[in-house]
Amino acid sequence: MMVGPGMPSRDRGMPSRDRDGLDELEAIAALEGFGVLTERQRALVDEERVRELEHAAGALFTALGRARVREAPEDAQRRLEGLLSTQVAADGQETRGRGSSHLHDTLRGLPQRGASRGDISQRDHSGSLSSEGAAVASSPEVDVAPGTGGLRPAPFLLGWVAAAALLIATVVAYGRVVSLEQRLGEGPADVRLQELVATTPDVEVLPWATDGIGGDVTWSNAKNEGFLRIDGLAVNDPAVAQYQLWIFRGLDPSAEAHPVSGGVFDVDREGQVIVPIDAQLELGRAGMFVVTVEKPGGVMVSDREDIVLVASRV
Amino acid sequence: MRATDRRGDCDDALYMNPRSAQETSLLARVAEGDPSAVKDVLSRYSALVWSLSSSLSKDLHEVEDVVQDIFVDVWRSAARYDPAVASEATFIATIARRRVIDRRRRAGRRVDPEPLEEELAPGADDEGLRQVELDDEALHAREVVAQLSGDRRRVLEMSVVEGLTHREIASDTGIPLGTVKSHIRRGLAEVSEKLKTRRGVMEDGS
Numbered sequence: 001m002m003v004g005p006g007m008p009s010r011d012r013g014m015p016s017r018d019r020d021g022l023d024e025l026e027a028i029a030a031l032e033g034f035g036v037l038t039e040r041q042r043a044l045v046d047e048e049r050v051r052e053l054e055h056a057a058g059a060l061f062t063a064l065g066r067a068r069v070r071e072a073p074e075d076a077q078r079r080l081e082g083l084l085s086t087q088v089a090a091d092g093q094e095t096r097g098r099g100s101s102h103l104h105d106t107l108r109g110l111p112q113r114g115a116s117r118g119d120i121s122q123r124d125h126s127g128s129l130s131s132e133g134a135a136v137a138s139s140p141e142v143d144v145a146p147g148t149g150g151l152r153p154a155p156f157l158l159g160w161v162a163a164a165a166l167l168i169a170t171v172v173a174y175g176r177v178v179s180l181e182q183r184l185g186e187g188p189a190d191v192r193l194q195e196l197v198a199t200t201p202d203v204e205v206l207p208w209a210t211d212g213i214g215g216d217v218t219w220s221n222a223k224n225e226g227f228l229r230i231d232g233l234a235v236n237d238p239a240v241a242q243y244q245l246w247i248f249r250g251l252d253p254s255a256e257a258h259p260v261s262g263g264v265f266d267v268d269r270e271g272q273v274i275v276p277i278d279a280q281l282e283l284g285r286a287g288m289f290v291v292t293v294e295k296p297g298g299v300m301v302s303d304r305e306d307i308v309l310v311a312s313r314v
Numbered sequence: 315m316r317a318t319d320r321r322g323d324c325d326d327a328l329y330m331n332p333r334s335a336q337e338t339s340l341l342a343r344v345a346e347g348d349p350s351a352v353k354d355v356l357s358r359y360s361a362l363v364w365s366l367s368s369s370l371s372k373d374l375h376e377v378e379d380v381v382q383d384i385f386v387d388v389w390r391s392a393a394r395y396d397p398a399v400a401s402e403a404t405f406i407a408t409i410a411r412r413r414v415i416d417r418r419r420r421a422g423r424r425v426d427p428e429p430l431e432e433e434l435a436p437g438a439d440d441e442g443l444r445q446v447e448l449d450d451e452a453l454h455a456r457e458v459v460a461q462l463s464g465d466r467r468r469v470l471e472m473s474v475v476e477g478l479t480h481r482e483i484a485s486d487t488g489i490p491l492g493t494v495k496s497h498i499r500r501g502l503a504e505v506s507e508k509l510k511t512r513r514g515v516m517e518d519g520s
Contacts, residue, residue, distance in 0.1 A: 073374065
């Protein structure tokens with residue numbers, strides 16, 4: 001959040017309250033999300049002074065916040081390095097391809113809860129949605145940078161693109177497709193759902209908080225397993241678009257840039273469908289489940305522009 | 315992470331290591347999209363960010379999430395870094411502070427005050443646990459705080475470290491709201507002035 005350009009020249013001594021009742025502390029608080037500055041306040045705040053004070057707070061945060069350091073676990077460090085490397089490569093491609101930042105895209109917060117039933121059929125695709133629909137998801141595919149298909153990385157990025165490809169291979173779970181046909185071969189989903197509920201003490205049931213959609217999410221943190229029951233979502237044509245589940249550990253999607261993919265799935269008929277959740281990473285604790293519409297095969301990082309279902313602990 | 319020796323428990327073991335020239339070039343490389351900056355940034359700052367974030371939760375997944383967010387923010391914000399305003403470590407810590415406080419606030423969570431338990435806990439002598447290495451600016455900030463009265467220091471900690479609102483601090487401590495704001499305002503201003511003086515000295519000496 002920018003505090004505002006064109007600030008008046010002010011005394012750089014002790015902070016003082018301006019004539020609109022705002023001081024630098026409140027501006028810092030606004031930066032931290034504690035409040036919102038009005039346009040008038042933004043115009044009056046001494047941005048440079050606020051930045052100085054916030055940096056002073058940053059230095060104090062280091063000095064007082066933690067007396068001791070614990071190194072990041074090695075696996076977390078590797079994931080972080082892979083994430084940043086992928087982002088650098090993707091950002092380079094995006095910058096050259098269309099002048100926008102992939103980092104910005106991945107940081108985009110959750111848009112307003114969106115489309116209800118039928119919205120997927122209105123997507124701008126050539127295929128039509130059949131009431132009979134296909135029940136089998138398409139082959140696995142991972143999209144590192146949505147919207148960058150066809151772009152060539154700059155030569156200096158090739159090595160990092162290769163590294164990113166290796167990363168993708170190792171974390172393909174993020175965009176892995178759930179084959180309903182294969183899973184149904186393990187036993188009817190409704191039976192396995194009942195078994196999970198009957199045998200798992202910590203199982204939780206979270207209803208969809210989306211108008212016109214029935215059903216819920218059944219999830220066990222202990223088993224890292226669960227099922228979606230969905231009634232009312234539009235039938236999709238898997239050659240055109242597919243649904244993808246995203247699992248957030250917390251309750252604030254805007255603060256969680258990299259939710260875990262719970263797999264890609266199709267809705268092949270009217271009425272209730274039961275979809276097993278394919279969480280390939282240990283979540284520890286799941287806080288929110290979000291279903292988006294993505295291109296066939298799913299994506300590694302969703303732009304979160306087409307959200308059709310949300311279920312949350314709150 | 316730069317290898318450092320274990321540094322004992324006394325505060326004097328905290329030390330600084332000025333690296334202004336290196337630091338400036340490092341975030342500049344990030345801003346330019348230099349892929350090789352990834353390893354260098356993580357080598358230098360991942361432990362700092364991880365330790366600042368680890369106060370958020372005992373859940374390593376949650377800590378990892380916020381650490382990822384912080385570093386993505388660093389990448390996104392690197393072009394705005396101005397070495398005349400803050401050291402690189404302070405710049406990154408400022409981003410970390412925003413993220414950690416934002417998460418804590420959204421979760422309705424307070425800082426878990428158990429440093430003593432952590433000191434005495436099994437594994438406290440692990441290699442991964444050592445005295446924090448403070449950069450020059452953090453040390454100067456610490457010197458300012460050390461000179462503050464008990465109330466002022468506590469109020470500043472509650473605001474800066476724990477991220478409590480002014481009203482929450484007033485409610486917790488019984489100190490009038492205006493006094494709370496005054497303590498925070500003066501504390502931050504003194505730290506800021508000290509850091510500016512230090513930067514002026516460094517520029518004069520360069």
